[in-house]
Amino acid sequence: MLLMANNYELARTRMVREQLIPRDITDQRVLHAMDKVPRHLFVEDALQSQAYGDFPLPIGEGQTISQPYIVALMTQALGLQGHEKVLEIGTGCGYQSAILASLCERVYTVERIKNLHIKARRIFDRLKLLNIMCKIDDGTLGWPEHGPYDVIIVTASGPQIPSPLLEQLTDPGRLVIPVGDRVSQDLLTVTKIDGVITEKCIEKVRFVSLIGSAGWAA
Numbered sequence: 001m002l003l004m005a006n007n008y009e010l011a012r013t014r015m016v017r018e019q020l021i022p023r024d025i026t027d028q029r030v031l032h033a034m035d036k037v038p039r040h041l042f043v044e045d046a047l048q049s050q051a052y053g054d055f056p057l058p059i060g061e062g063q064t065i066s067q068p069y070i071v072a073l074m075t076q077a078l079g080l081q082g083h084e085k086v087l088e089i090g091t092g093c094g095y096q097s098a099i100l101a102s103l104c105e106r107v108y109t110v111e112r113i114k115n116l117h118i119k120a121r122r123i124f125d126r127l128k129l130l131n132i133m134c135k136i137d138d139g140t141l142g143w144p145e146h147g148p149y150d151v152i153i154v155t156a157s158g159p160q161i162p163s164p165l166l167e168q169l170t171d172p173g174r175l176v177i178p179v180g181d182r183v184s185q186d187l188l189t190v191t192k193i194d195g196v197i198t199e200k201c202i203e204k205v206r207f208v209s210l211i212g213s214a215g216w217a218a
């Protein structure tokens with residue numbers, strides 16, 4: 001049992017050294033979080049040995065957890081300092097939420113599929129990630145009761161940036177979202193400064209679809 005835990009620690013350290021540092025992940029806090037959060041606990045038992053590979057993995061319900069590099073890239077793009085209130089759309093297995101939780105004050109995360117929400121909530125409890133609040137809903141509408149948010153991250157891809165999310169972003173504020181068609185998308189870093197919205201594409205990506213009233217039809 002101890003040996004297994006050590007193996008996963010080694011796999012994680014290798015993941016950081018081989019997949020993240022040689023690419024453009026330079027934020028030390030992000031590298032540290034990726035080195036600490038036990039990614040294998042967020043996937044099914046049968047997939048645990050593959051959890052630190054350089055690829056996405058299925059998490060059930062036709063959804064996927066992004067490859068470690070993409071999680072790190074999106075997290076780095078958020079520029080978290082530690083004091084932020086973050087909104088995440090697309091809880092999925094909860095791995096990205098756990099990374100965020102170690103880098104900011106509080107995470108609000110929304111998932112539309114009940115089973116994924118329940119499993120994620122279970123692991124948040126198990127790992128005592130007490131600064132993550134989660135709910136089942138259409139995240140394209142945001143989570144207005146707790147807004148505005150300093151930072152918003154969307155981990156599924158839509159045809160456009162949902163306007164409720166822009167409204168629930170602080171000024172200044174930062175949002176990261178993949179936008180494009182159903183097959184390929186631009187990973188956008190969106191900033192709001194003095195009411196002006198600016199977009200920058202940081203990577204070409206392929207995400208599962210953001211389904212909801214300001215996303216794609218089911």
Ligand code: SAH
Nearest residue numbers: 090092093096111112139155156210211212
């Ligand atoms: N951050 C997740 C990524 C999961 S994949 C992780 O680390 O595992 C994207 C998730 O977005 C899927 O679980 C999908 O069900 C969810 N999703 C898609 N449209 C959504 C919407 N409108 N609101 C909330 N979640 C949504």
